[in-house]
Amino acid sequence: MSYHWNFASVFDNWWALAIGVVGTLKLFVVCLVIGMSVGLIVGLGRRSSRRPVRWLSTAFVEFFRNTPVLVQILWFYYALPILVPIEVSPFLAAILGISLNSAAYSAEIFRGGIQSIEPGQWEAARALGMTWLQCMRRIILPQSIRRVIPSLTNRGVEIFKMSTLASVVAYVELLQQGKLIASLNFNPLEVYTVIAAIFLIILYPIVRVTYAVERRLARSD
Amino acid sequence: MYNWDFLPVLSESGLLLAGFRNTLILTATALTGGLAVGLLLALARLSHRRLLSLPAGIVIEVFRTTPPLVQLFWFYFGLPIILSVEMTPFLAAALTFTIQSGAFFAEIFRAGIVSIEKGQWEAARVIGMTHSQLMRRIILPQAVKRMFPSMMERSIELMKTTTLVATVSYADLLYEANELAQKTFRPLEVYTVVALIYFISITFISFLAARLEGRFARSGEMTR
Structure with missing residues (x-):
């Protein structure tokens, strides 16, 4: 238990971590926008009066919710280029996997929200x-x-x-940069501790705000 | 047009089957551990003693807000340095997913316990039950009956999360798929088959869960 933590070797590489943060944020924003927009469309599609539309949206949701997102990313990275003559970069594979997976989940969220509105509102409009x-x-x-x-x-x-899963196809994001630093400096303990801390610092405030919003909505409804 | 050929994949189906078995073993281990850890964390967090509730709260929040892949790397590459023990991929994965799913289960347990009406607590107290008895x-x-749908959802999430262990070379279904894709040069067929295996097994589990939920709902003991 007498291990000497040495964070200096991590902070000496702060620029590599900064590049990683930028990569993570870029992937996050793209996937958030695509995931939510496709999710809204699919969510509306599940309530369509046309049977093929309804059936297709349901199949999309069920398929992407019932398979692991890492399998989806790897499928898009290794398998898709065989079917269609395009080059799939790690960034594109990660975008496709994560966006479509989140689209399936947010479709269910939107559908639930729309269903919760009283029929009277529809009729009045x-x-x-x-x-x-x-x-x-x-x-x-x-x-x-x-x-x-x-x-x-x-x-x-x-x-x-x-977004950390994109490191599996070597997209340059926070965890991928961490792997690099750890393999060059032999300091995995410090590197992964710092990376976990960075995620905590970015995400914890958002989680707290969500709790507060949840409580307020619960009171006002 | 690409010629699909599943034969090379099917002739090696023993490999995928072994991988699927390991996926199930890991899921079952982490699920058992996670439920136990989750219940303990929930009880600790609800405790009036700050010495219990504060650390439990921290563990829950940290494991819920950091990515599971970072946790796995921390336990696999980082923890052995502090403890100076040998870490196997299975041990690291079992530990990570036990605590990670435990943190999520804890919140489900807590919500379930809090949802039980005050009168139930008071009545049990009046009869003279101790805290652990009541x-x-x-x-x-x-509470467990009310929590069932969220529990099932979380367990399915857990099974999907176990694919991350392929990155630390535990021979789960996805890891075997990576191997097989390299061996046969048929990534399209391999990853399609693996996606289907996950899809079919998870859809089947969801179906069973929905039927059980229906039964609970009929007996009037569950609110959704």
Whole structure:
């Protein structure tokens, strides 16, 4: 138990960690935007009156929720280029895997939120002569998104944590940089402690805010 | 057009089967450990003694807000340095996923325990039960039924998270798939088959869970 922690060897490489943070943030933002937008579309698709649309959205959700995201990333990285003549970079593979996986989860969140709105709201909007799109945009979505904000923030935190999986296909993000530093300086204990701390520092405030929002929504409903 | 050929994969299906067995072993180990750790953490966090509730809270928050892959690397590459013990991929994975899922299970247990009406606690107290008696006989049996859906969801998450051990060379299903893809030069077929294996087994487990939930709901002992 007399191990001497030596964090200097980690902080000497702060620029490598900074590059990693940038890579992580870039992947996070792209996956968040794509995941939420596709999620909203698929969530609406699951409530469509057209059977093929409903069936396709359900198949999408079930497939991406019931397979591990790491398998999805590896599939996009190694298998997809065989089917379609494009080059799949580690960044693209990670985006596809993480975005589509989160889209499936957020689709269920959006669907739940939309379903929770009382039918009276629909009927009233319809009676005023609104089209389906107007009714969705002006009446239903604003109310349901407010209700699902805590679940969506949780999903965002999950996406941030999932971004570490991109290191498996050697995309340059925080954990990948950590592996590099650890292998050059033989200090895995300090490196992985610092990386865990960085994630904690970034994500913990978001988690606290989510708790607070959850409590406030619970009171106001 | 690409010619799909599953034959090289199917002829090596023993490898994938062995990998799937290891996935199940790891999931079962981490699930058993995680439920126990989760219950202890939840009880500690609900305790009135700050000496118990504070450390439990810290463990729960840290393991819920850091990525599981970072935790796994910490336990596999970092912990052996402090403890100067030899770490096997299985031990590191079992330890990581036990504590990680324990942190999530703890929050489920806590929500379930808190959801039991005050009257139940008071009535048990009045009859003269000690804290551990009322927990064991009155509160937990009711709480566990309410927690069932979240528990199943978390267990399925756990099974999917175990794929991360492939990165520290524990021979789970995904690890064997990586091996097989290199050996056969058929990554498309290999990863498609592996995705299907996960999809079918997890869909089957969800189906069983839904049926059990339905039974609980009918007996009127569960709120959703």
